[in-house]
Amino acid sequence: MRKLLIGFLAMLIVLSTLSSETAKAADDLSGHAYEAEMRELMKLGIIQGYNDGTIRPNKEVTRAEFAKMVVQSFELGTPVTSASAENGGFSATAVAATSNFKDVEPGKWYFNPIAEAVEAGIIKGYPNNVFKPNELINREQMATMVSRALTAKGLVIDVSETKALDFTDTSTIRNEHREGVRILTHLGIITGNKDNTFKPKDSSKRWMVALVMLRGRDEVFPPKNLEFQASTVTADKTTVVKHFETFDQAKDYAQKNSKVEAVERSNQIVWMKQGIAATNAFTEIYPTEKLSADTKSTFRPYVPANTELKFLDATATTVKVELAGKTGYVSSKVVRLIPQPMLKGQSYYEVDKGNLVHKLFNHSTGSYVSTGIIGKAPKEFVSGMKYYSWDGATFTTSAGAKVVESHQYFNKLPLHSASSYTAEELDKFLKDKFPYYNKTQQGKVWTSSPLVGSGKFFKEMEQKHKINALYLLSHAIHESGWGTSKIAQDKRNLFGYGAVDGDAYNKAYSYATFRESIEDAAKRINSGYLSPTGGYYNGPVLGHKGIGMNVRYASDAFWGEKIAGHMYRIDSYLGNKDLNHYELGYTTTSPLNFRKDASTNFASIYTLKTTGVPVILNQQVKAANGAMWHEVASENNSYAKAYVHGDYIKLLPLAQK
Template identity: 35%
Template structure:
C-alpha cells in the first residue's frame, strides 16, 4: 500500500514542484539579469551546441547583430523596406540582410563612404550610442543632453558626440570607474544587454521633450567670441547675422557665419562625407578632419561648401565652422630650386605637415596656393601657372623599367633614419611579379606601400602583413584592417579586389572609377580610395623621388593627354570605323599616355597612339584616340607637365 501511494503521488510532485534551471554560460554572470530579460522576450538568441545553449556574454557584438537587436527592441521585424540600400557587403541571403535593411529604412544605420556596411565588424561603444539615438529619433523621442566630463571625451568622434551626450544623460550608457568613456572600445553581449534593457525602459516612459534649443547671435574676433542676443530658432538668429563679424552659436559651436573655412569632423584622422545635395544621401567623396573647404551657406542640419571645383554639403554635426577672422594659416606649395614641397595646413589643430610632391621647374622660387595640385597662384604677385606632376597623372596600367633589385635598393637607401629593417627592402620581386601578371605599375605599388605603412614600419604591415591599408577604415584602422598570410597575398588582394575587380575596381567601369591615375579629389583613385585629399599626390611624390634616385629615366618620357568629353572611343587603328572600337574612356578629364602623334590618310585630323588599357587578360597591341583637327571636333588636350 505504501509503495502504491508513493507511485501515485510522484506525478503530482513532478507537476507542482518548482523547476530547477540547469546552469548555463550566463549563470551568475554580472549581466545575467539583463540577458535573461532579453532571452525571455526573444530578443537575445543563443547558439545550440551538443544540446546546450550558449549565450556568450563576453563575446563582442558585431554591427549586424546590434542592428538585429534594435529591430527587435523596436518590434520592427515586419517593417516594409521601401528604399533598400545597396551596401556592397550586405547581400541577399545573408542572415542579417533583412535587419540591416530595416535598420537603414528607419535611418538608424549608415554605411561607410565607399558603400559598405561592415556587418561583421565589431561595434564600438560610440557607434552603439549613435544607433540607439537613431532608434529613439525614429520613435520621435529626442533625449536631453548632458555635458560630458570624461577624461577621454575629446576622443569621441564628432558624428557620435550628440548621441553619446543623450545616452549618458538618459543613463543608458555609463562611463567607467576611472572617469573614462572609452568610445572606441568594443561592447560585449552582456554589456549590450544592459544598454538595451535600459533603452526599453526609456522607450516605455519617455522623458518630457527637451527645451527649445537656444541660438545666439554673436560677434567674433581673432581672439574672442561675444554673445549679443538670444533667439529661439536658427532662422531668426541667421537672419539677424547681417555684419561680416556676425556668427550664430548653438551650444557654443558656430553653426552659421558670413564667410570662412569649413573643416570636416573635429578630430584627426576621422573624416566626413561630402554629400551632393542637402538631402544628405548620395555623396561625392569623404574628406579627412582639418581639410580646408570654402563656406557657402548653412542650415540647422547641413553646411554647404566648395572644395576646389566641387560644391557639396556636410552634415552640420560632422563639420567645424571657422570664421575668416579666426583662421591663422593655409596650405601652400613652395618652389625651391627645382623641388616642389607641399605644406598642408590642418585648420582644426592649427598645425602643418609637409611632403615632397615633385618638380618645381617652370615655377619661380616662392610660395603658391593651389586647390588642385596643378594650377598654382603666386602668393607674391598673383601670377597663375598650370603644370602637372607626371607621376600624379600617369596611367598606372603602364609598366616601369626599374627592376626588383632597384626597388629594394631605393627602400634601403632612402628610408628615414628612424626606420630599421623593413619588409619593403625585400619585396621588389613581389611587386614586379604583380606588374608582369596584372600590368599594374610596380613602382606605384611600392610607393603606395611606403605611404600606407610608413616605409613598412606600421603595425598593420608588421603584424597583419597589410601593405595598403586595406579595410583600415577611418576611426578604427588597425582593428578593422585586413590580415594576410603573406605580403604577396596583400599585393594580390589590392590588385584583384580593389583595382581590377569587374564592376567594382578603381580601374574598372564602376562607381569608384575616376581614372586609372593617382590624381586628387576630382580625378583618379584619390576620389574614393582615401579621405586624405593629398593621398594621390603623396604617393606620386614617392614615385618622383624613386625616379630621381634612379637617374630621372621615366618622368616625362612620354606626353600625357586628358579627355575633354565623356565616352571617348579608343580604337585599334587611327581611323573611325564601327569595327575597330576597343573600349571607351568613360569620364571627362581622364589621362592617357601618348606614345606618338598620328595623322590619318583620310584627313580625319590628329590622332594619338596611346598606351592601351590592357587589364584582366586584355592584350590589345595598339590603341588610338582621335584628338583634334578634323570634323569630330576636339576630344583631347595635352597636359602641361612640370619639367
Template identity: 30%
Template sequence: MLKKITIFLFSIIFILSIGTNTSFANDISNHQMKFELTYFAEKGVILPDAKGNFNPNSAVTRGEFASYIARALELPDSTKYTFSDLKQGTREAQEIQNAAGASILGGYADGTFKPNQKITRQQMAGMLYNALRYLDVPLHQAPLTFKDNNKIDNSFVKAVSTSVYYNIIRGAHTANGVYFNPGDSATKAHAAAYLYRTLEVAKNTDGNQNNNTGNVDSSKYYIGKVTNGVVSKNPTIYTTYEQALSALNASGNLNLIFKGDNIVKMSSGLAYASDTTAKTTSIYEDKTFKKQITYTQLGRELKYNGTSANGDYVIVQLGDVVGYAKPSAVTLIPTDLIDGRDEYYIEDSMLVHRIYNHSKKAYEGKYSVGPAPKFMQSGAKYYSFDGVHFYNRNNSLVGTYFPYFQFASVRLPSSYTASDLEKIIMAELENRQAFGGDQYKNATTKSKLIGLGKTIKSMEETEHINALFILAAAIHESNYGMSTNAQTKNNLFGIQVYDSNESLGEKYATPADSVKAFVQRYMNKRYVPQTAVYPFGAVPGNKTTGINVYYASDPHWGAKIAGHMYRIDAKYGLKDYGKSHIGMVPTGTGSVNTRLEASTNSGIAFTYRQKWTGESKEFGYPVAIVEETIGSDGYVWYKVYSDDPSIAKFVWIRGDLVTVLPKY
C-alpha cells in the same frame, strides 16, 4: 553637514508626499518652463505653497531667489553676514545668509536685504554672476547690443554681459529690436530657467573657453559676429534657420549664424571634415545626401562656398569638386579665427606640401610632391585645395601645375627591372635603418618589402600596373614594410583598414599575396579600367580625378604616392619621369569614345563615361600620349596607353577631345 543631509531628506519626503497632487501637475505640466520647474521642484529647490501650487507665473522676490541659489548650490551654513530685516531662525534667513557668506549676494547700505522686494532682471544677473564665480566658471564678457543698454545700471553691466555670453538671461525680441529690460521683475519660471542654465554652464565648462558660445540649446539658432579674433553671439533665440538668416541679413553688421554652439554660416573662412564618429566626411552630388562624390579624413581642409538658404547643407569644395556636406559633418572656421592651414612652398627646388590638421589644431608633417613649378618663388607660401591650382595670400591664382607622377597613367610600364627594384628596396631600408629612428630598427632584416622586387615587376608585366607605382604605394601604406599590419598580417596596402577602426585589415599568407591582391582585386577591378567600380582615371590623382577619388580618405594620397615615385626615380637615374606626354580627356558634357585605330570608322575600344571635371573643368581622364598622327578624316589623333589592356594595349582618341598638358 548633518543639517544639509536633514534638509535634503526632508525635501525628498515632502516632494514624495505631493507627487500625485493634481494641482501640482496642472500648475507646471503645461508651462513653457515645465522642464526647469519640474527639475527644481523634484530637488526641493522650488517649493509649493500650502495648496501644493508652485505659481510659476508669479513674480519672484529677492529672498526667494536667494533661497533657490542656496539650495541648488547646497551652500554651507554661514553667519558671516546678517541683515536687519531678516527673521533670524527661519530657513529663508539662513539661506540668504549662506548666499551672502559665499559672496553671491549683498544687502543695501542701511543693512537690510529687502527679501520681499521683487527681484529685477539685472539684480538676478548679478546674483548669477557671483554664483558662476563661486563655481569657478570663467567670467567671460560678451558685447551688449540691446536697444536699452543705457538703462542697465553700471554696477550690473559685467554681470549682464556674462549672462549674455553664456546665454543665461536673454533679451526680448521685438519688432523694434532686442531689449534686456533690466528693471523688469522676473517670474518663478524665469528664475528656474536662469538658474538651470547657470548650473548647466558650470557643469559643461572646462575653464578653457575662448569664445562666447556658452551652454545653449543645440537645436536653436543664434546670430553673431567675429571681430579681431573674438566671437560674439546675440542673445536672441531663433527657432528656424530661416528666421536667423532673415535677422542676420537685416542686422547689417553681423556675419555668423550658430546652431547651438556650432557656426553654420559665415561670410568667409574655411571648413574642415569633423565627423568624429566615422572619422571621415562624405561629400555629396545631391542636396539630399543620397549620391556620394567622394570623402575625406577627419580634420582635413575644405573650401567653404556657402550654406543653403534653409541651413540643410553646407557647400564645400574638396579637390576641385564642389559638393554638399551635412552641417553636422563639417566645422566652419571664420577667416579671423584661422590659426593654420595647408600650405605649399619651395624647399631644395622641390614642391613641398605642409599639412595642417584642423581637428588637432596642429601641423602634422610635410612631404615633397616633385620639382617645384617655375611660377613659384622661393620663400613664398601658396595655397591649393586640389594640389594643381595654386593661390597666394590674397587668394589670387598664380599658376597651374600638374605633378607628373600624380597624373601619369599607371598603365605606363616602368624602366626599372626586378633586380633594380630589389636594390632600391634594400637601399631605402638601409637609409631608414640608419636615419629613421627606433621604428626602423632592423628594417633590413624585418621589413616585409624585402624580396618583393620580382613579384612587383611580375605584376606590371601581367597586370599592366606600373611597378614604381606599386612600390611607392607599398612604401607609403606600410611605412616601408614596418607597420603593424605589415608585420602581423603581411598587409602592405592597408587593405580593409578603415579610419574608424585601424585595427582591421585583411591577413595574407605572404607579403607577395598582398601585392597581388592590391593589383588584381583593387587596381584592376575597382579603380583603373572603365569597367571598374570607381572608374575615375588610371592615375594616382586627387579627389577630383584618378584612383584617389575613392581609394583613400586622405585627400593627398595621390600626391604622396607621386612624391615617393619622384624621390625614388630622382635618386636612381630619373628613368621614368616625363617618359610620356600627359593629356586630359574632358567628359563634363558627355562621354568620349576610344578607338582601335585612328578613325571614327574604327571599332570602339571603350568609352570614357561622363564625370565631374571640377570647377576649373580641367580634370577629365588623364591619358599617356605616345604618338600623334593625322587621320583619314583630317583630325589629329593621339595614341595613348589603354585603361583596359584586356581590349588593347593602346587606343586612339581624336585630338579635339584631348587637352594636352604642358611638357615636363
C-alpha cells in the same frame, strides 16, 4: 534653461568587462540627488542601465569610457559604417597614433572611441606611449579633454580673460591641465568643493561625468529664444547683433550688413561671408543638397576629421563646399565653419630647393605637419612664400590671386604605364633608403630592409597585369611602413587589405608570401579602380578627392599625393628616369568613346564617363577626313593603344615640364 540633449554617452552595458558586478536593486537611481537629470538622459536614450536593471550612478568612470563619452557628447565621432571605403573611416594619422598606444589593441571595444578622440585632438596619452584605458579618469584630465572638445567645436576661450584659479590646492594641479581647469571653472562646467579645494586627482562617477557633459553641451549648443543669430566676428569670438526666427532672414540680414560676418545657430556658425570649412568628424561629400547618394554620379568621396574644405555657401542644415576642384554638399553637423578673422592657420605649399612641400594644418590642435617632398615645385614659386591650393594644382597667394596651374606628374600618371626601373634598381632603393636601420619599429630592431628582394615581384606584376611597378612599390611602402608593420610581418600583407573598422590586425587578409600580396593588390586595383568598368573607377591615376583612386580608395584627402610623393622620391634617388617620361593630356568631355583606330567605323573599345581623366599621349594621327586624333595608351588591357578625337583632349600642364 538647459537644452535637451539629442545624443551623447554611448552604451556602457554591453561590454563583458562591465557585467561582472553583483546585481543591485531593480532601480538604484531612485532618490539620488541627480535622479531627475539622469532620468531625462535615459528617456532620450543617452544613458542606459546595465543588464541586471541597475543604473549605477555612483560607478567610477575609466579613461576609455570617458573618451567615448566626450566624442559622442560633442558629436565628434566617426561613423565608419556610412561609407564603402576599403580602408575604413579613420585617417592614417589617427590609426597610427592610436596603434602607437601600447595598451590600446585593435579589437578592443575602446579602440574606435580612442581613435576618434585622437582624430579630434582631444587626447594625447602618456609620454611612454600608453593611454591607460582602464585607469580611472581624474578631475584634471577630465577638464583638459572637455576643454579640447570645446575647442574642436569652435568655442574659443581666451584663458587670459578668465579669473585665475584660487583653489587652496591649485598647486597640485599639473601644469598641462591648469588651462583646461581654468576654462571649465570659468564656464561653470566644473566647480570646486565646498572647502574651496579642487582635488585634481580624484576620480569621477557616472552622475558627475553626465553633469559635465550636459553643461559642456549647453555651451556648444545653447538654447535660444530665436533659433538663428546674425553675428560679428573677431579673432577670438562672435558677438550676436540680432536674432531671427529663420535662417533665410538671418542670412539676408548678414549679406546686407557690412559689419556682420556670420549666421549662428545655437552657438554654431552655419554661414559666413568668407572663411574655410574644416570637418570635425568622418564626412561624406554628396553630389546634391539632399545629402543622398546619386547612383549616376561617381563623385561621392569621404574624408576624415580635420580636413579643410573650400566654403561656397550654406543653408540651415547643409554646407556647399569644394573639394579638389569638385563641388559637393555636407551636413552642417559634421563641419566647422571658420570665418577669416578666426583662422589661426591654413594648409599651404612651399618650395624647398626646387621641390614641392605640403604643410597641413590641424584646426583642432593648431599645429602643422608636413607630408614631406611630394614632387617638383612650379618654377613660378619663390622661396619663403606660402602658396594655397584646393586641388594641388591651381595655386594662389594668400590674397587669392592665381599664381599658376601646375600638376604633379606622378599624381596624374595613368597607372597602366610601365616604369623604366629594373627589379635590381628597385631593390637598391629599398636597401639604401630604408629609414629604420638599427631603430625599433613595431617592437623589433631592424638591421635589414624587409622588402629587399621584392623588386622582381613588382616588375612581374607590371608585365603580367599592366600596372606600374614604381607605383605598386610606393603604395606598399606607404601602407606597410616599408614592410615593418605587424600586418606585413605576420600576415605578409603589404597593402592593408581587409584591415578595417578599428580591428585592423585581426581582419587583415593573410598571404603566404609578399609576392602573393602584391599580386592580389594588383588584381584588385586593376579591376576596381583602373578599369573604366570598375566599381570604384574615377580615372586610372592616384589623383585626389576629385579624380582618380583617392576619390574612393582612402579617406585621407592626401593619400594620392603621399603615394605620388614616394614615387617622386624613389625616381629622384634612382636617376629621374621616370619623371615626365610620358606626355600627358586629359579629357575635356564625357561620355567619351575610345576606339581601335582613328575613325568612328568601329564600336568603341571603352567609354570614359568622367571628365578630366589624364591619358598618356603617344602620337597625333590625321584621319582620312583630315581630322586630328590622338593615339593614347589604352585603359582596356586587351588593347595596347586606343584612339580619341583631338577636340576632346588637352595637354596637362606639369610642374617644371
